[in-house]
Amino acid sequence: MTQPSQHTFLRTLLDEASRPFRGGGHFAYHYSRGKLSSDSIFREILKRGLLPAEARYLDLGCGQGSLFSWLLAARKLYESGYWPQDWPAAPKPLSLRGVELMQKDVDRAARAFGKDHPVVRIEQGDMNKVDFGQVDVVTILDALHYFDHAHQRDVLRRTRAALPPGGLFLTRVGDASAGLPYHICNWVDHTVTFVRGHRLARLYCRTLAEWVDLIKSFGFIVETDPMNEGKPFANVMLVCRVPA
Incomplete structure (x- = not known):
């Protein structure tokens, strides 16, 4: 497969990562696109290879799960061969557990990922009280x-x-x-x-x-x-x- 330019790749990754939130309504979709496109930390954790090759994740204060959607989209593109040659391999999440205090965000996540997602689980809770496992x-x-x-x-x-x-x-x-x-x-x-x-x-x-x-x-x-x-x-x- 032809290697994409970084601009084209990031646009494709953004489209793939924000797609699940279409089912969550206008706010959920545009909030995810705005956050994932404007915040450099999402790009940098992939570009710098900061994350393990395979791992179990816990995101505290996860919001509607934008980070999880980003990681899943990255892995999907990597496995399809559509990935920058100078970037490390995309990490493979074994489990993605999120804890979020705000019920509205948890509800948006449930609409985006579904209740029976094989990897993602986002729950309402206070990081000061929940068991981290x-x-x-x-x-x-x-x-x-x-x-x-x-x-x-x-x-x-x-x-x-x-x-x-x-x-x-x-x-x-x-x-x-x-x-x-x-x-x-x-x-x-x-x-x-x-x-x-x-x-x-x-x-x-x-x-x-x-x-x-x-x-x-x-x-x-x-x-x-x-x-x-x-x-x-x-x-x-x-x-x-x-x-x-």
Whole structure:
């Protein structure tokens, strides 16, 4: 099969990943397309080969499951041979479990994936209360700052306990020491969350150095990478691994 240009490939991947949400209504479909096309972290986790070849996933604060649809679409295109030559192989999810506090998002996910999907399971729940089980990858994207510092520490402790040697914890946080970009991030956060039908009373943020020190205290090796792609934000991706 002819190798696609990156632009053409990403457009095809976006179409494939957002297709399941057509059945969830106008908002679900366009929200997924907007998020997956505008947020560079989805592209970068594939392009950089951050994820294991085969893995069990737990996404905390998963929303309507856009990350899961992205991973499944990537694997489908990879197996069909339609994949950039200079990208690592697409990961193969063995199970995709999501936990989401907002019932509306869980309902959208149910309409997108169906109730009997062989890999995907998204449930309504609070990450501060649910059992994480045992998985290979835990993701918390832009959600750790929604609850207080004591709960942050507890979630990180339980995340570490859920992962085996070599396991991966992937998160993205805002750097509270970044000045104006940090305040812009918070404004966008409040706006997007309001559009999704929820209001944030308060955010519990930290500086990047504080986030890194906190996560390292639970035994992770932490790598940091700004994840803004030219936008005036203060988002940083943290790639946190359990020593093998």
